[in-house]
Amino acid sequence: MRCAAVLAIAVLLVFPPLASAQTVAGKAKVVDGDSLEIGQHRIRLWGIDAPEFKQTCTRGKERWSCGYAATDALRRHLDGAIVQCVTVDKDRYGRLVAKCSSHQRSISEWMVGEGWATDYARYSKGxxxxxxxxxxxxxxxxxxxxxxxxxxYRHRPH
Structure with missing residues (x-):
């Protein structure tokens, strides 16, 4: 029992839970189709998964840079707008995982609706x-x- 308590304390010291939802707001720098930076905060958009920046897709026989296109679409959509994010969690890379909005609309919903990201059902529950x-x-x-x-794509060697 004592060993379990020591282990639980050690885990909390290494991976502290978010005390409460944190709000981060400001002009966002787009990192890729599902990641932003606002000030010093690195943010992963909750509930979606966009193509990786260097990922390509196919239309007929043509390969195209869908990862770049998704990033560019998000950059154009935000275009200097104020973004508000409410944190949900932290990911294994230390980024805040957050539900973000701009233009009075969920950024994640916009990305999925425009076809630049997929619903990451494992986390979003649909x-x-x-x-x-x-x-x-x-x-x-x-x-x-x-x-x-x-x-x-992320789990495959490149």
């Missing part, structure tokens, strides 16, 4: 499934052809 279905049906963004799920 929050953006309807937006994804509409983007897929309309063949927007990455749905205009074929692509490898970003999480599969």
């Amino acid at each position: 929050t953006y499934a309807r937006a994804q279905a509409k983007a897929k049906s309309a063949k927007r963004g990455i749905w205009s052809g074929t692509f490898e799920k970003p999480e599969h």
Whole structure:
């Protein structure tokens, strides 16, 4: 029992829980299709998974830089707007995982609805499934052809 208590304290010291939801707001620098920086805060958008910056997708026989396109779409969408993020968690890289909005709309929902990210159902529990279905049906963004799920792409050697 004593050993379990010591282990629990050690885990909390290494991985402290978020005390409460933190709000971060300001002009965001887009890192990639699902990551931002606001001031010194590195932020992962909650509930979505966008193609990695160097990831390519296919339309017919043509390969295109869908990771760059997703990043660029988010950059153009935000274009100097004030972004508000409410933290949900921290990821293994120390980034804040947050629900962010701009233009009075969820950024994650916009990215999925425009076809530049997928609903990361493992975490979102299907929050953006309807937006994804509409983007897929309309063949927007990455749905205009074929692509490898970003999480599969990340786990493959490059």
